Amino acid sequence: MLLASSPFKEIRLDRVSRAFGNVNALRDVSLSIAKGEFIALLGPSGCGKSTALNCIAGLLATTAGGIYVDSRRIDQLKPEDRGFGMVFQNYALFPHMTVRQNIGFGLKMRRTPRTEIDKRVEEALGLVRLETQGHKLPGQLSGGQQQRVAIARAIVIEPPLVLMDEPLSNLDAKLRLEMRAEIRRIHNQLGATTIYVTHDQDEALSLADRVVVLRDGAIRQVGAPPELYESPDHLDVAEFMGFRNRLTGKVTAREGSFATIAVGGTTLSGRLRADLAVGADAVIAARPDDVAGGPGGANSIGATVETIEYRGREFVGTARTADGLELIFHAPSRAALGSAISLTVDPGRALVFAA
Incomplete structure (x- = not known):
C-alpha cells in the first residue's frame, strides 16, 4: 500500500521572496505547514501562488528567505533531491509511453528494482482507479484520466509532500467536481502533505484544511475555509470569497x-x-x-x-x-x-x- 515516506513535522517558508527583475512576485512570505495538512494557495492570476509552489519544488530559486523541512534547509537543493511529487496543470505526460511507463518513470530514474516498480505502479493505478488503463497511451485517455495518471506518477514515489499547480483547470465542470473528490480521497489515503494552487474559491474551500489567500505576492489571510468564507479580514479577500x-x-x-x-x-x-x-x-x-x-x-x-x-x-x-x-x-x-x-x-x- 502506497504511503508517504520520509515523515516530517513541518514545512516552513521563512520570509521567502522571489523577484523577476524589478517585479516582486513573492514578498516576505512566511508560512508553516504541518505534516498531513492540505493547504490551498488561492488568489487571482499574478498573485504569486504558482511562484511560491515552484520555489518549494525547486523549479525556481528564491531571491531571499529560506524553505525548511523541520530544521533542514532545502531551498538550495536540486528539485530531484527534495523528493517531492509534482502535478502540473498540463499533465506533462510522455505521449510515447504507456500509462504504466509514465507512472513508473520516476521510480526508474531512481534505479528502483523492476519488481518494486511493477508493484508500486499497480498500487498507484488502483489508488487513482485506472487499473484497466495501464496498457494505453495518454492520447487514448480522456482529460480526467490523464490527470489521474499525472497524480499517480506524482504519488508513486511515495513523497512526503505533493505539489499541485491548478491540476483541474483544463477539465470541464463535471470532471472538475469528480476529480476534486478524488484528490481529497487520495490525499487522505496517502497520508502525504498537499499544497494545491488554484484561483477557484470553491476548489479551495472544498479541498483544503487551510486556505492561504495571496495578493501581489504577499499573504493576505490564512485560515480554515469556514473562517475565510464567513469572516474575511480584508475587502480584497472578501471579493475573492464571493x-x-x-x-x-x-x-x-x-x-x-x-x-x-x-x-x-x-x-x-x-x-x-x-x-x-x-x-x-x-x-x-x-x-x-x-x-x-x-x-x-x-x-x-x-x-x-x-x-x-x-x-x-x-x-x-x-x-x-x-x-x-x-x-x-x-x-x-x-x-x-x-x-x-x-x-x-x-x-x-x-x-x-x-x-
Whole structure:
C-alpha cells in the first residue's frame, strides 16, 4: 500500500521572496505547514501562488528567505533531491509511453528494482482507479484520466509532500467536481502533505484544511475555509470569497459588532470587519445569494432590474440603483426587465470594511 515516506513535522517558508527583475512576485512570505495538512494557495492570476509552489519544488530559486523541512534547509537543493511529487496543470505526460511507463518513470530514474516498480505502479493505478488503463497511451485517455495518471506518477514515489499547480483547470465542470473528490480521497489515503494552487474559491474551500489567500505576492489571510468564507479580514479577500456586491458610503451608527452606513439614498447594516467610527468612509459587501429581490422592508435598497437569468431553483439578476450602483441578487420568481425592485440585504451576512 502506497504511503508517504520520509515523515516530517513541518514545512516552513521563512520570509521567502522571489523577484523577476524589478517585479516582486513573492514578498516576505512566511508560512508553516504541518505534516498531513492540505493547504490551498488561492488568489487571482499574478498573485504569486504558482511562484511560491515552484520555489518549494525547486523549479525556481528564491531571491531571499529560506524553505525548511523541520530544521533542514532545502531551498538550495536540486528539485530531484527534495523528493517531492509534482502535478502540473498540463499533465506533462510522455505521449510515447504507456500509462504504466509514465507512472513508473520516476521510480526508474531512481534505479528502483523492476519488481518494486511493477508493484508500486499497480498500487498507484488502483489508488487513482485506472487499473484497466495501464496498457494505453495518454492520447487514448480522456482529460480526467490523464490527470489521474499525472497524480499517480506524482504519488508513486511515495513523497512526503505533493505539489499541485491548478491540476483541474483544463477539465470541464463535471470532471472538475469528480476529480476534486478524488484528490481529497487520495490525499487522505496517502497520508502525504498537499499544497494545491488554484484561483477557484470553491476548489479551495472544498479541498483544503487551510486556505492561504495571496495578493501581489504577499499573504493576505490564512485560515480554515469556514473562517475565510464567513469572516474575511480584508475587502480584497472578501471579493475573492464571493462578496461581489460592494457599496460605498459613510458610517451613520454603530451598535456592538454591527454598523449602519448611508448608501444609495438609504441605510444598510452589516457586521463590522474594521474599527470604524461614525462618519468614516466604509464599504458594505454582500454575496449575491444574500441579496434577495422581493417586497422590501428593513435593510433594503431600491433598484431597477437590468438582467435576469433562470438558474433552476431560482433566478439571478442584476439591478442598478438611482445612483448608478450595480447589485447582483437572487429572486424566487422572474422579475421583469426595467421594473422597480426592492433588494433586501441580510445584515447578519453583509460585512462592513474601511473604504
